[in-house]
Amino acid sequence: DAKTTQPTSMDCAEGRAANLPCNHSTISGNEYVYWYRQIHSQGPQYIIHGLKNNETNEMASLIITEDRKSSTLILPHATLRDTAVYYCIAYNAGNNRKLIWGLGTSLAVNP
Amino acid sequence: GAGVSQSPSNKVTEKGKDVELRCDPISGHTALYWYRQSLGQGLEFLIYFQGNSAPDKSGLPSDRFSAERTGGSVSTLTIQRTQQEDSAVYLCASSSDRGLNIQYFGAGTRLSVL
Numbered sequence: 001d002a003k004t005t006q007p008t009s010m011d012c013a014e015g016r017a018a019n020l021p022c023n024h025s026t027i028s029g030n031e032y033v034y035w036y037r038q039i040h041s042q043g044p045q046y047i048i049h050g051l052k053n054n055e056t057n058e059m060a061s062l063i064i065t066e067d068r069k070s071s072t073l074i075l076p077h078a079t080l081r082d083t084a085v086y087y088c089i090a091y092n093a094g095n096n097r098k099l100i101w102g103l104g105t106s107l108a109v110n111p
Numbered sequence: 112g113a114g115v116s117q118s119p120s121n122k123v124t125e126k127g128k129d130v131e132l133r134c135d136p137i138s139g140h141t142a143l144y145w146y147r148q149s150l151g152q153g154l155e156f157l158i159y160f161q162g163n164s165a166p167d168k169s170g171l172p173s174d175r176f177s178a179e180r181t182g183g184s185v186s187t188l189t190i191q192r193t194q195q196e197d198s199a200v201y202l203c204a205s206s207s208d209r210g211l212n213i214q215y216f217g218a219g220t221r222l223s224v225l
Binding site for chain 1: 115142146152153154155156159161167170202204211212213214215216217218219
């Protein structure tokens with residue numbers, strides 16, 4: 001599966017949009033981009049995934065560039081409860097079903 | 112149950128003792144995963160069960176680690192002769208066998224080896 005690269009940490013003001021970037025320049029055509037987050041002392045939580053098209057759900061939006069080499073997770077109105085580590089993962093659903101987890105981005109939402 | 116349940120939530124043991132960690136997946140989920148997470152690190156894959164297939168044990172760090180899944184549901188991760196470097200949070204996840212492998216996680220077991 002493709003390796004992903006994310007900034008180590010980011011800050012965001014409460015109520016503002018949080019835009020978390022992810023680079024996956026070696027992604028292959030059948031690999032999806034998944035986002036999970038992990039709030040302190042909890043297990044990871046699935047947020048959203050996409051292949052080529054932009055996606056939106058009740059938690060977030062996912063913007064994937066046309067060349068698929070990078071993506072951005074958008075939390076439109078960040079709250080203090082969105083403070084967490086956010087993981088971007090490239091995953092081939094046809095492969096061995098192991099998700100490869102990096103260190104993610106530690107997002108701090110500040111009042 | 113409604114979510115993935117893990118027990119105990121915390122376990123303190125002495126070096127050299129054996130420990131068993133339990134995971135109860137979401138009902139109906141055929142896939143079950145064990146991960147380990149050391150402080151400040153990402154998740155490290157340990158083992159994966161899928162239905163009746165042979166488990167993928169490729170992530171187990173040593174032969175002191177083993178896991179089983181009885182009846183296609185509950186799973187137990189066993190660590191024999193624990194070492195201090197085994198101290199970590201052990202996370203279990205389950206997913207349905209429907210292609211996209213969205214994993215649902217338990218809260219984890221925090222293992223401390225003294």
